[in-house]
Each structure stands twice: as structure tokens, then as C-alpha cells.
Amino acid sequence: MDVLIKTMPQDDPVYQFLDKKRAQGKPYYVYMTAGANKFLRIYYGRVKEYLSSLPDSE
Template sequence: TAFAGVDPGVNESGSYAPKSVPTSKRGSSNLRKTLFQAMDVLIKTMPQDDPVYQFMDRKRTQGKPYYVYMTAGANKFLRIYYGRVKEYLSVLPDPS
């Protein structure tokens, strides 16, 4: 999520603890835009069996702002995708 720039930023100063912090945006802007386009397609197509759509829809019904639920959906998507790729790579035969 840090590489994509959709991780929460850090905003600390002494004992001040803000309620929310903006995303860091330190990663790839192209990847971030692509993720938001994918989340937009999920919102428009409404696949009821997709866990990322269910998560984003729950955030929307909680009254979260657009950018908050889109970023949360992108984070969820990246975590699921990373887990699936990691699982796939673990079952590949050893090349040696």
C-alpha cells in the first residue's frame, strides 16, 4: 500500500493525536489512479459476491466520505491481491 501511495500518512506533533490523517501519496501516482479507476468500476458494476465491493459498500453506508471509502477499498484490494499472489508463488515448483 505504501508503494501505491494509499497508506495513511503520519501527523504527529508532541502529544497531539489527530482523529484522521491524509494519505501519504508518496508512491506511484499512476498506480494510485489505476486503483481508483478499478474501485470506480466496482462501485458501478456492484458485484455482490466481491469482498472488496462489500467492504466499500459497508463504508459508504456508514457515511464515510468518497475519498475515504475509495482509499479503504484500494487498500483491501491490494491486501487480497498480495495474499493471492503470495499463495500462488508458494505452490510453484522450485526452478532448480
């Protein structure tokens, strides 16, 4: 999360979410935890999508 804040990639949905929470005045640990949760939801969604696209190994 610190890397996202330092590099500020405007097209990254996790950065946009973090920036929105900071603008709302949320405390540091609140927006960092929320950003980590959002990142994990996106990551696990992509992993699940990839694994479902693999052919069965039966």
C-alpha cells in the first residue's frame, strides 16, 4: 500500500480507493486496511478466474 501512495498510479483502482478514503478524512490504519482488503479481493478474483480457465487435469 505504501508503494501505491508513493507512486500514485492514477489508473489503479486500489490507489483511487485509497485516495478517496484519505480525502474523506479516514485515519491511516483504516484506509490502509481497507485498501489492502480491496487489493486482495481483486487479486483473489483474478486468481479464481485464471484457475477456472485452466483445463481439467483428469
